Amino acid sequence: MRKISAHTIIDVVAKLCIKANTELRPDILGVLKRSFRCEPAGRAKRVLGVLIQNAAIAKREGIALCQDTGIACVYLEIGQDVRITGGSLEKAVNDGVRIGYRRGYFRNSVVDPISRKNTGTNTPAIIHTRLVKGDKVRITVVPKGFGCENKNALRLFHPTADLEDIRQFIVDVVAQAGPDACPPYIVGVGIGGTFEKAAALSKEALLKTVASPSTVLGMVRGVVSSSNHRQSPVAGPVSRLEKELLKEINKLNIGPQGLGGKTTALAVHVLTYPTHIAGLPVAVSIGCHAMRSATRVI
Amino acid sequence: MKKIFLPLDYNQVKKLKAGDEVLLSGELYTARDQAHKRLVDLLKKGRPLPVDLRGAVLYYCGPTAARPGRIIGSCGPTTSSRMDAFTPALLEAGAAAMIGKGCRSPEVIQAIRKYGAVYFIAAGGAGAYLSTKVKKATVAGFTDLGPEAVYRLEVKDFPVMVGVDAKGRSIY
Numbered sequence: 524m525r526k527i528s529a530h531t532i533i534d535v536v537a538k539l540c541i542k543a544n545t546e547l548r549p550d551i552l553g554v555l556k557r558s559f560r561c562e563p564a565g566r567a568k569r570v571l572g573v574l575i576q577n578a579a580i581a582k583r584e585g586i587a588l589c590q591d592t593g594i595a596c597v598y599l600e601i602g603q604d605v606r607i608t609g610g611s612l613e614k615a616v617n618d619g620v621r622i623g624y625r626r627g628y629f630r631n632s633v634v635d636p637i638s639r640k641n642t643g644t645n646t647p648a649i650i651h652t653r654l655v656k657g658d659k660v661r662i663t664v665v666p667k668g669f670g671c672e673n674k675n676a677l678r679l680f681h682p683t684a685d686l687e688d689i690r691q692f693i694v695d696v697v698a699q700a701g702p703d704a705c706p707p708y709i710v711g712v713g714i715g716g717t718f719e720k721a722a723a724l725s726k727e728a729l730l731k732t733v734a735s736p737s738t739v740l741g742m743v744r745g746v747v748s749s750s751n752h753r754q755s756p757v758a759g760p761v762s763r764l765e766k767e768l769l770k771e772i773n774k775l776n777i778g779p780q781g782l783g784g785k786t787t788a789l790a791v792h793v794l795t796y797p798t799h800i801a802g803l804p805v806a807v808s809i810g811c812h813a814m815r816s817a818t819r820v821i
Numbered sequence: 822m823k824k825i826f827l828p829l830d831y832n833q834v835k836k837l838k839a840g841d842e843v844l845l846s847g848e849l850y851t852a853r854d855q856a857h858k859r860l861v862d863l864l865k866k867g868r869p870l871p872v873d874l875r876g877a878v879l880y881y882c883g884p885t886a887a888r889p890g891r892i893i894g895s896c897g898p899t900t901s902s903r904m905d906a907f908t909p910a911l912l913e914a915g916a917a918a919m920i921g922k923g924c925r926s927p928e929v930i931q932a933i934r935k936y937g938a939v940y941f942i943a944a945g946g947a948g949a950y951l952s953t954k955v956k957k958a959t960v961a962g963f964t965d966l967g968p969e970a971v972y973r974l975e976v977k978d979f980p981v982m983v984g985v986d987a988k989g990r991s992i993y
Contacts, residue, residue: 591948703900
């Protein structure tokens with residue numbers, strides 16, 4: 524049994540909050556730069572240029588990429604041979620978020636849902652835990668902004684629905700988001716499971732590394748490991764669906780900042796899970812171009 | 822690129838066309854969801870407002886806090902459509918322009934035409950970049966709202982695009 528102190532969790536969560544909010548994920552920065560090269564001279568290219576500049580300023584100055592520093596979603600994969608000592612794990616995560624947001628001078632955006640009173644600490648976090656083999660703890664912090672969160676959707680299809688219906692639904696959700704949710708988007712899709720499982724999968728799909736063209740043919744390892752859902756084998760039906768969706772979405776001509784262009788989505792990631800004979804839940808999560816996350820393994 | 826010095830005068834507004842890229846210099850007031858709700862409530866009750874709306878440029882923004890030695894934190898636009906229900910009343914009260922991101926409702930577009938106002942869009946998710954255009958920031962009202970308070974921002978060459986012009990033409 525390996526012991527990990529709650530203090531270590533606090534410290535790591537605080538640092539991850541700061542990293543995620545000030546340093547754009549290298550995979551996303553990479554794909555933004557690629558899109559910048561692909562767009563012809565014009566508005567779309569200029570917007571992408573500003574976003575790349577924004578990432579550089581945020582990193583250099585240590586300020587938030589976006590003023591919506593989000594509600595902190597914290598994914599914990601806890602090795603079953605780990606014991607947390609010196610306090611509760613949940614409290615440690617929330618303390619880490621509180622400290623990280625204060626040190627980073629980030630916005631406290633968390634309020635009571637009824638009174639709308641701000642909690643003043645950006646807590647509580649949304650915590651997802653999963654027990655896995657081993658003696659390590661893998662922590663991923665995802666500051667989730669609500670410009671794009673507000674555009675998410677879930678639909679419970681009949682089991683006899685065609686793949687075409689599902690595809691249309693997903694494209695429609697992106698079309699509905701239109702220029703509002705800071706395109707170009709990362710689109711996360713969860714297909715199967717139950718109501719909440721599909722939603723959770725669509726969120727986890729946003730954490731998968733956005734492939735650069737050279738690695739598209741290799742296996743793409745997710746930021747969140749996929750021990751309890753199927754990792755799509757490349758060139759299988761799921762990766763085919765991802766490619767088709769990306770192509771269709773990029774025909775919407777929403778473009779960077781909604782001003783038109785070839786780049787409406789930077790990536791589409793689909794995760795699946797077995798479901799019930801009577802149904803087919805499909806969830807879509809929209810991630811903005813500043814889709815943020817940071818991970819560390821203790 | 823066209824430079825505009827605030828406050829806006831109506832002759833300038835008339836000349837702007839959807840899609841024009843302009844650099845704004847002068848005074849903006851931030852206001853997002855809760856501030857909008859309160860402003861419209863106060864207007865309905867005929868009570869005084871914390872800021873003079875006549876000629877004001879409202880910026881849909883809730884900035885992050887300023888690090889020591891900095892003027893402001895990250896300060897990009899938030900989604901405009903959430904303000905749609907409140908916008909016609911604020912334009913009627915004299916607001917001249919808004920800055921945000923994304924689409925507006927037909928009612929807002931109609932009000933923009935009616936009052937000869939203008940809706941600008943700024944780059945969403947580029948709050949660090951936009952913070953470099955802010956020269957001064959002070960709280961102007963609704964202090965208790967924290968990040969949702971109304972701030973008076975002094976900006977220089979703040980880059981925006983005309984989203985909806987005074988004739989009601991939209992970029993989207």
